[in-house]
Amino acid sequence: MTASGLSAQALAEACAKSMWDDDLATRHLGMELVSVAPGQAVIVMTVAETMANGHGTCHGGYMFTLADSAFAFACNTYNARAVAQHCSITYIAPALVGDRLTATATEVSRKGRSGIYDIRITNQAGEPIAEFRGHSRTIKGTHLPE
Amino acid sequence: MTASGLSAQALAEACAKSMWDDDLATRHLGMELVSVAPGQAVIVMTVAETMANGHGTCHGGYMFTLADSAFAFACNTYNARAVAQHCSITYIAPALVGDRLTATATEVSRKGRSGIYDIRITNQAGEPIAEFRGHSRTIKGTHLPE
Amino acid sequence: MTASGLSAQALAEACAKSMWDDDLATRHLGMELVSVAPGQAVIVMTVAETMANGHGTCHGGYMFTLADSAFAFACNTYNARAVAQHCSITYIAPALVGDRLTATATEVSRKGRSGIYDIRITNQAGEPIAEFRGHSRTIKGTHLPE
Amino acid sequence: MTASGLSAQALAEACAKSMWDDDLATRHLGMELVSVAPGQAVIVMTVAETMANGHGTCHGGYMFTLADSAFAFACNTYNARAVAQHCSITYIAPALVGDRLTATATEVSRKGRSGIYDIRITNQAGEPIAEFRGHSRTIKGTHLPE
Numbered sequence: 001m002t003a004s005g006l007s008a009q010a011l012a013e014a015c016a017k018s019m020w021d022d023d024l025a026t027r028h029l030g031m032e033l034v035s036v037a038p039g040q041a042v043i044v045m046t047v048a049e050t051m052a053n054g055h056g057t058c059h060g061g062y063m064f065t066l067a068d069s070a071f072a073f074a075c076n077t078y079n080a081r082a083v084a085q086h087c088s089i090t091y092i093a094p095a096l097v098g099d100r101l102t103a104t105a106t107e108v109s110r111k112g113r114s115g116i117y118d119i120r121i122t123n124q125a126g127e128p129i130a131e132f133r134g135h136s137r138t139i140k141g142t143h144l145p146e
Numbered sequence: 147m148t149a150s151g152l153s154a155q156a157l158a159e160a161c162a163k164s165m166w167d168d169d170l171a172t173r174h175l176g177m178e179l180v181s182v183a184p185g186q187a188v189i190v191m192t193v194a195e196t197m198a199n200g201h202g203t204c205h206g207g208y209m210f211t212l213a214d215s216a217f218a219f220a221c222n223t224y225n226a227r228a229v230a231q232h233c234s235i236t237y238i239a240p241a242l243v244g245d246r247l248t249a250t251a252t253e254v255s256r257k258g259r260s261g262i263y264d265i266r267i268t269n270q271a272g273e274p275i276a277e278f279r280g281h282s283r284t285i286k287g288t289h290l291p292e
Numbered sequence: 293m294t295a296s297g298l299s300a301q302a303l304a305e306a307c308a309k310s311m312w313d314d315d316l317a318t319r320h321l322g323m324e325l326v327s328v329a330p331g332q333a334v335i336v337m338t339v340a341e342t343m344a345n346g347h348g349t350c351h352g353g354y355m356f357t358l359a360d361s362a363f364a365f366a367c368n369t370y371n372a373r374a375v376a377q378h379c380s381i382t383y384i385a386p387a388l389v390g391d392r393l394t395a396t397a398t399e400v401s402r403k404g405r406s407g408i409y410d411i412r413i414t415n416q417a418g419e420p421i422a423e424f425r426g427h428s429r430t431i432k433g434t435h436l437p438e
Numbered sequence: 439m440t441a442s443g444l445s446a447q448a449l450a451e452a453c454a455k456s457m458w459d460d461d462l463a464t465r466h467l468g469m470e471l472v473s474v475a476p477g478q479a480v481i482v483m484t485v486a487e488t489m490a491n492g493h494g495t496c497h498g499g500y501m502f503t504l505a506d507s508a509f510a511f512a513c514n515t516y517n518a519r520a521v522a523q524h525c526s527i528t529y530i531a532p533a534l535v536g537d538r539l540t541a542t543a544t545e546v547s548r549k550g551r552s553g554i555y556d557i558r559i560t561n562q563a564g565e566p567i568a569e570f571r572g573h574s575r576t577i578k579g580t581h582l583p584e
Contacts, residue, residue, distance in 0.1 A: 086236045353507065356525075382523065
């Protein structure tokens with residue numbers, strides 16, 4: 001498959017498929033890619049026991065990882081390979097073992113090689129758990145042949 | 147064991163032991179706590195295949211998780227329970243499967259209930275991989291009885 | 293005037309008036325408060341020659357100051373005094389002497405004493421100039437008597 | 439003057455002089471460049487009444503501007519023009535009208551076109567007021583002819 005002739009939505013989905021097949025880390029954590037669109041992505045993950053401390057509270061690193069994956073899929077929807085430069089996360093409420101977390105990535109800005117994406121993590125009750133902001137930069141290469 | 151009568155260094159080590167025993171997530175990733183001191187911690191982790199994509203590059207989420215663990219141990223060395231509020235990471239160079247990463251946490255500021263900690267991640271060659279800055283806030287509770 | 297019996301919008305406006313009268317720094321830079329609403333504020337400022345370098349490009353500090361003022365007004369609309377804890381800014385495009393900049397602050401999250409606000413700066417052509425994210429925390433005190 | 443043959447220290451000083459002469463905004467605020475070295479800069483500024491609110495507390499924007507200037511001088515000491523991409527500031531304690539603030543910039547990382555610099559602001563008593571972290575990127579151009 002090549003990128004030529006694809007709609008923006010079809011291109012976003014093709015880029016995501018290419019990345020997903022390649023991303024063992026994301027699959028290994030049981031993440032599911034719910035949807036992708038130009039500049040957007042939604043991923044869900046259930047908090048496993050191995051992601052928590054003895055009191056059942058999810059390690060912040062796994063919340064970050066979930067948001068970071070949504071960020072990566074969202075900023076790679078244009079068939080230009082993009083990487084994370086700088087990311088920040090603010091914790092709002094704890095997540096617990098068994099919680100079903102949803103990371104929703106939206107594009108804030110894209111100019112030249114630089115992009116800004118906001119990712120909100122919510123739990124199964126729709127309560128906000130964390131807010132993440134990621135800065136991307138495109139590098140050489142494409143996901144599909146041009 | 148109680149906190150009374152312990153030196154600052156012994157207290158830091160006792161807090162770390164209490165946290166470590168409780169932190170399944172950190173142990174599950176194969177991290178090793180190399181050292182801890184008041185406001186400081188060093189943790190190492192080897193990049194496993196399950197932490198990487200198909201090209202062998204470590205997912206940013208696992209680098210964050212390593213730094214976040216070092217941050218957590220460093221800001222919890224005073225027998226006051228502290229949690230992360232806001233963290234940021236800047237990626238400098240990629241880490242590869244098999245790399246032995248060291249996260250070194252140092253205290254930048256501690257005033258009232260708020261702390262700032264910088265964590266540098268380096269690889270086995272001493273090359274900088276990422277810079278992380280974490281903001282902590284103390285909550286109620288102690289690691290050891292007062 | 294007291295806060296009791298005011299609508300949320302009227303309260304937001306009363307808080308803003310109280311702050312504005314007190315904020316010499318903001319007035320001194322020629323800022324104008326365009327609108328305020330619960331969790332929101334819009335401020336405009338024209339880039340003066342004294343805010344720029346010799347090539348006519350606005351110093352980043354003045355863009356930050358504009359966004360920071362919009363942030364302060366937005367997070368102080370509930371009659372609980374709130375202060376900035378941590379703020380970040382990403383520069384997207386330069387601003388020039390004479391540009392009319394608009395900072396639009398919206399609330400991302402508010403829980404307990406902590407809030408997150410995003411501020412977008414655009415120029416007179418509607419082009420994005422910078423994105424700012426501010427973290428607030430309420431302290432003791434109100435703007436109007438309760 | 440050209441860059442050829444200058445020591446690293448002489449080059450840093452020559453770059454700083456070139457920038458300073460050009461930076462009306464920084465001079466207009468009464469800043470003084472105390473010292474500069476490769477990757478480092480120290481700037482002082484006294485908090486004026488026009489930088490504060492009615493209670494005499496310095497607007498966060500002016501603390502940011504001071505740190506941002508120290509950052510700019512520090513990251514421009516290698517005769518490669520560098521600009522700010524992303525900056526964050528954490529407020530530790532308020533600054534008051536009349537306080538003499540010192541911003542000390544040190545280099546955390548420099549690789550390829552990207553740099554990370556930490557700037558600490560202290561007051562005349564040596565108390566920490568704010569911590570700033572700046573991310574720079576080199577663009578085309580030099581301060582002195584090569």
